[in-house]
Amino acid sequence: MRVVIAKAGLDGHDRGAKIIARAMRDGGHEVIYTGLRRTPEQIIGITRDEDGLALGISTLSGAHSRLIPVICDLLRNEGMHEVVVFIGGIIPDPDRAILYNSGVRAIFGPGTSVDEPIRFLEEIENRRKQGLPVGVGEGEGWRWQ
Amino acid sequence: MAMTSLSSQFELAKNGDRRSLARLLTRIENGEEFKVDTQSLPWVLGVTGPPGSGKSSLIDRLASHWSNIGDRVAILAIDPSSPISGGALLGDRARMVHTNPSHVYFRSISTRGNHGGISPGLESMIVTLSELGWNRIIIETVGVGQSEFSVISVVNRVLLVDGPDRGDVLQAEKAGILEIADLIACNKSDLPGSSSSMRSIIDGLSFSENPPPVVSVSSLTGEGIQELAEKIDEVVPNQSKNIARAIITLESTMISRIRKSPVYEDVITKISERKITTLEGVELLEDQYGKL
Numbered sequence: 001m002r003v004v005i006a007k008a009g010l011d012g013h014d015r016g017a018k019i020i021a022r023a024m025r026d027g028g029h030e031v032i033y034t035g036l037r038r039t040p041e042q043i044i045g046i047t048r049d050e051d052g053l054a055l056g057i058s059t060l061s062g063a064h065s066r067l068i069p070v071i072c073d074l075l076r077n078e079g080m081h082e083v084v085v086f087i088g089g090i091i092p093d094p095d096r097a098i099l100y101n102s103g104v105r106a107i108f109g110p111g112t113s114v115d116e117p118i119r120f121l122e123e124i125e126n127r128r129k130q131g132l133p134v135g136v137g138e139g140e141g142w143r144w145q
Numbered sequence: 146m147a148m149t150s151l152s153s154q155f156e157l158a159k160n161g162d163r164r165s166l167a168r169l170l171t172r173i174e175n176g177e178e179f180k181v182d183t184q185s186l187p188w189v190l191g192v193t194g195p196p197g198s199g200k201s202s203l204i205d206r207l208a209s210h211w212s213n214i215g216d217r218v219a220i221l222a223i224d225p226s227s228p229i230s231g232g233a234l235l236g237d238r239a240r241m242v243h244t245n246p247s248h249v250y251f252r253s254i255s256t257r258g259n260h261g262g263i264s265p266g267l268e269s270m271i272v273t274l275s276e277l278g279w280n281r282i283i284i285e286t287v288g289v290g291q292s293e294f295s296v297i298s299v300v301n302r303v304l305l306v307d308g309p310d311r312g313d314v315l316q317a318e319k320a321g322i323l324e325i326a327d328l329i330a331c332n333k334s335d336l337p338g339s340s341s342s343m344r345s346i347i348d349g350l351s352f353s354e355n356p357p358p359v360v361s362v363s364s365l366t367g368e369g370i371q372e373l374a375e376k377i378d379e380v381v382p383n384q385s386k387n388i389a390r391a392i393i394t395l396e397s398t399m400i401s402r403i404r405k406s407p408v409y410e411d412v413i414t415k416i417s418e419r420k421i422t423t424l425e426g427v428e429l430l431e432d433q434y435g436k437l
């Protein structure tokens with residue numbers, strides 16, 4: 001799968017993003033890393049131009065509740081409904097519902113083992129084959145637990 | 146989702162739909178046949194050089210320069226795939242900071258296990274982009290190595306990037322890259338030691354019959370970019386370079402063929418264990434492929 005790993009906003013810590021990117025490469029995926037400090041519009045443009053089917057956003061700055069829903073809305077506005085959005089970083093429990101409600105399918109916090117995001121991508125592929133919703137604009141209801 | 150035909154996707158892309166363009170390229174990359182009637186030869190610049198010489202950053206500067214004067218620039222950046230998993234980490238676009246992504250199309254490409262560093266659909270992707278009006282297509286190669294040059298076969302101008310903290314020109318000379326380069330950028334002119342590095346590149350070329358121009362540039366400050374862009378436009382594709390490129394293309398394609406041979410690993414093991422000599426190993430491969 002072509003996966004875009006993005007760092008959004010004013011957040012310079014990308015060790016986690018790079019580890020996940022490498023793990024996904026080792027899981028057989030083609031991973032495109034955006035580099036630091038991308039705006040939501042840039043992230044959408046990159047996902048579109050690279051034909052990414054999954055978009056992982058790493059965020060450690062605390063701006064997730066503001067940035068992530070904007071990104072999800074933009075994806076839907078651009079008609080990119082099938083793109084799967086997942087998050088990595090520090091997301092406090094009370095904020096998680098906001099992100100899930102905006103279309104995020106998985107949140108990987110500190111302590112996540114590196115193979116979990118890979119199993120998540122496998123599950124995405126399985127669900128897609130069965131025609132079940134996974135994308136940001138394909139309806140609510142399912143999320144990775 | 147119903148599969149749209151390639152030609153209708155092409156039409157949508159022609160009307161400026163970047164999503165359709167990206168989809169179309171994915172399908173070509175995945176091996177779907179797509180032929181467009183070409184009216185003209187695409188303008189394709191290959192950028193090569195050792196890892197860390199600043200290829201991506203220099204491409205960022207050049208692309209931004211050209212798109213500012215109204216050109217439509219498409220960049221295809223090739224990175225190697227992992228030989229074990231087949232996956233790839235494509236990080237070249239992280240260096241794109243000056244280009245305006247709404248005017249420049251950037252696409253990361255994995256070699257997908259092809260030793261020559263060329264993705265099978267690359268040529269078709271280039272023609273498609275060119276037909277869609279992208280008048281400057283830049284290919285960023287994997288880096289300098291021995292069998293990563295098949296990519297040269299799909300470009301018609303070659304820029305070699307080197308820099309003061311590298312001193313890899315000698316390496317480049319050994320691999321025969323200097324002969325295929327139309328021009329050389331000595332990058333990182335902002336760093337100390339850049340002028341002596343310029344000199345050593347020029348000295349290294351003094352025995353060449355037709356030495357390529359050497360331009361001192363800095364991707365960091367933007368110094369020399371204008372001159373480099375002008376020099377690139379002065380390049381006239383020529384036959385002696387074409388021959389040098391054909392040799393490299395042919396040889397690297399042969400090497401990747403041999404590596405894919407079912408007896409290849411067996412032969413390597415036997416040679417390493419000194420059960421057979423290298424020449425006997427070659428004969429075993431020839432049994433498979435005919436005399437080389």
